[in-house]
Amino acid sequence: PHTMPGEEAVDPYTVDPSNAGARPFNGDAMARAFHGQDGIRRIVDRFVASNFADPRIGEIFTNQDRIRLKRTLFEQFCYILNAGCAYTGRDMKAAHKNMGVQQNDMNRLVENLQAAMGAEGVAFAAQNRLLAKLAPMRKVVVER
Numbered sequence: 794p795h796t797m798p799g800e801e802a803v804d805p806y807t808v809d810p811s812n813a814g815a816r817p818f819n820g821d822a823m824a825r826a827f828h829g830q831d832g833i834r835r836i837v838d839r840f841v842a843s844n845f846a847d848p849r850i851g852e853i854f855t856n857q858d859r860i861r862l863k864r865t866l867f868e869q870f871c872y873i874l875n876a877g878c879a880y881t882g883r884d885m886k887a888a889h890k891n892m893g894v895q896q897n898d899m900n901r902l903v904e905n906l907q908a909a910m911g912a913e914g915v916a917f918a919a920q921n922r923l924l925a926k927l928a929p930m931r932k933v934v935v936e937r
């Protein structure tokens with residue numbers, strides 16, 4: 794499904810695992826390090842809330858569909874961490890098109906993600922392994 798109840802309509806797109814922008818980890822070590830789907834849910838909720846409330850990048854999120862973002866980000870992280878989910882959202886290029894995201898916005902977003910992972914008690918080594926999966930996405934998210 795492209796949208797779930799409570800979400801705004803989006804233009805049609807093809808659902809594909811590759812839309813997640815990274816291949817999943819093997820095995821269950823990363824899923825355990827993030828405390829499973831419950832832990833990933835807590836991290837995503839905190840991360841999304843902090844981005845919307847952020848004095849530096851919050852403006853980019855204003856008027857965006859927070860319900861959908863929480864769902865698709867959860868799916869994406871859960872999929873990449875091999876915690877038992879499929880990613881059904883858009884690809885990273887389409888999702889961030891014409892948003893004008895700059896490198897410093899990306900840095901700030903990563904800081905918010907680090908804070909959310911830290912609050913969940915995710916070990917630094919595991920945090921960094923996820924961040925390494927996300928880092929190459931900068932090339933399609935950041936527009937100059």
Ligand code: HEM
Nearest residue numbers: 850853854857858865866882883888898899902927930934
């Ligand atoms: C590696 C970095 C990033 C990842 C993994 C990521 C992930 C995602 C995902 C999964 C979606 C939802 C896709 C969908 O709706 O189908 C999304 C949308 C969005 N992202 Fe990102 N994102 C990243 C960087 C950023 C940055 C740096 C910003 C701005 C500071 C940003 C702002 C947004 C906004 C505002 C949306 C909502 C777009 C809409 O509803 O049309 N993202 N992102």
